[in-house]
Amino acid sequence: MADERDTKNPEDMHHPHVHEEGKFLKWDDDSDHDVNETGHYELMAEAIRELLIEKEIVTADDIRGNLEFMDSRGTHLGAKIVARAWNDPAYKQRLMDDGTAAVGELGIPMGDVELVVVENTDDAHNMVVCTLCSCYPRTILGLPPDWYKSKSYRSRVVHEPRVVLKEFGTDLPDGTTVRVHDSNADMRYLVLPMRPDGTDDWSEDQLAELVTRDSMVGTAPAKSPD
Amino acid sequence: MTTYNVGDKVRVAVTHPPGHRRVPYYIRGKTGEIERYCGAFANPEELAYGFDGRPERPLYRVRFMQSEIWPDYDGPANDSVDLEIQEHWLSPA
Numbered sequence: 500m501a502d503e504r505d506t507k508n509p510e511d512m513h514h515p516h517v518h519e520e521g522k523f524l525k526w527d528d529d530s531d532h533d534v535n536e537t538g539h540y541e542l543m544a545e546a547i548r549e550l551l552i553e554k555e556i557v558t559a560d561d562i563r564g565n566l567e568f569m570d571s572r573g574t575h576l577g578a579k580i581v582a583r584a585w586n587d588p589a590y591k592q593r594l595m596d597d598g599t600a601a602v603g604e605l606g607i608p609m610g611d612v613e614l615v616v617v618e619n620t621d622d623a624h625n626m627v628v629c630t631l632c633s634c635y636p637r638t639i640l641g642l643p644p645d646w647y648k649s650k651s652y653r654s655r656v657v658h659e660p661r662v663v664l665k666e667f668g669t670d671l672p673d674g675t676t677v678r679v680h681d682s683n684a685d686m687r688y689l690v691l692p693m694r695p696d697g698t699d700d701w702s703e704d705q706l707a708e709l710v711t712r713d714s715m716v717g718t719a720p721a722k723s724p725d
Numbered sequence: 726m727t728t729y730n731v732g733d734k735v736r737v738a739v740t741h742p743p744g745h746r747r748v749p750y751y752i753r754g755k756t757g758e759i760e761r762y763c764g765a766f767a768n769p770e771e772l773a774y775g776f777d778g779r780p781e782r783p784l785y786r787v788r789f790m791q792s793e794i795w796p797d798y799d800g801p802a803n804d805s806v807d808l809e810i811q812e813h814w815l816s817p818a
Contacts, residue, residue: 613763615786630749657751657806658795676803684747684784684809685766 573641576607577689578710580639581721582703584616585694598689602639609638609687615680618691619717623676626664626717627688628656636687640712647716657681667718690717697724727783728812733759735787736818737810745773748814752806756818757789760807768811783812 537545551557580602584591594601598614614636617625629635630653635643646652656663660677664670671677680688692714698706701724713719729735739754747769762785767778788807791798798804 615763630751631747658791658798660804661800673801676801676805678788678804679806681749681806681808683749684763684769684811686763686786686809 569637569642572638574710574712574715575707576605576641577636577639577712577715578707579703580605580607580689581691581710581715582706584691585698585706586701586703591691594691607639612638612685612687614639614689615686616689616691617678617680617717619693619720621675621693623678624664624669624671624717625678625680625688625690626656626660627680627682627690628653629682630654630657631683634682634687636689638687639689640715644712664718667713669719690715692717692721695721695723727762727785729759729762729785729815729817731759731761734818735759735785735810735815737787738814738816745770748810749808751794752789752808752810755789755794757787757793757808760786760788763809766811784809785812785815787815 548562552559552562580594583605584594590601590604593604594616595618598616599609601616602609602614619625628647633643633648633653635647637643652663657679660679661671664677682688692710694706695709698709709722709724711719711722714721734756735758736756737748737753741753762783764784765781766784768780768782769778772778786807787810788805790802791800791804791806792802794806
């Protein structure tokens with residue numbers, strides 16, 4: 500649509516737009532039209548937030564505190580759980596038997612869902628999806644990545660898991676069974692990845708550095724020590 | 726005391742009631758094996774409409790072979806998908 504744009508602003512042909520200090524957009528980029536627009540759902544959420552505060556149902560400080568709590572959760576919690584399980588066989592057993600109670604020991608609450616831990620071995624590889632929406636173990640991994648919520652991942656993992664794994668760079672031999680876990684109800688899943696070779700005398704803190712988000716969702720192994 | 730034990734073969738109901746359902750279409754009518762009993766949980770089909778979801782319903786993890794779900798699955802025979810299904814969607818198979 501260069502012609503139409505030219506009529507509105509002939510300078511487009513020669514200069515990039517400058518919308519905000521230091522922010523350049525390509526001259527043919529349509530996205531500049533909605534950069535600072537508030538969408539329907541944002542407006543609605545904002546209106547509800549203001550009403551809740553005005554009617555003294557919650558305070559602005561309650562909301563801020565909750566956001567702070569949600570932001571404090573992340574993969575470092577999952578990594579701590581995995582590293583502990585790698586280094587402490589008794590803890591690992593408790594984690595496999597009752598995930599919710601075992602993460603509770605580390606001061607991590609699961610809220611109103613239960614945690615099921617599935618262990619990767621040479622014989623079986625586990626991966627997690629939610630085909631219905633985007634259920635994710637947020638209490639121990641924080642917010643899910645965009646790909647986890649995509650229709651493509653959600654629909655393909657349950658019928659061509661090995662193709663999806665290859666796209667993540669994970670090529671499994673046929674001798675390794677692939678188990679997909681659809682978290683469609685009240686359980687949340689944590690994949691316990693295999694402990695990388697060459698880490699026998701590593702401390703829990705060192706081990707935690709090798710535990711990635713993807714290794715706990717089951718799309719990749721844990722990092723190897725370099 | 727639950728109706729099904731680990732290892733029991735069960736079939737998921739084929740029914741298409743309107744409303745909020747947690748049983749994906751791809752698994753309806755398929756046969757699998759009880760992997761574990763998860764406990765009793767409020768019924769999400771009631772919770773979704775503001776009811777209390779009582780009585781709680783037994784929830785199981787059921788393991789389905791890929792080849793049972795997708796007849797043209799071309800991976801190894803042991804590959805599987807586990808789902809959580811409440812008891813009122815299951816019958817013995």
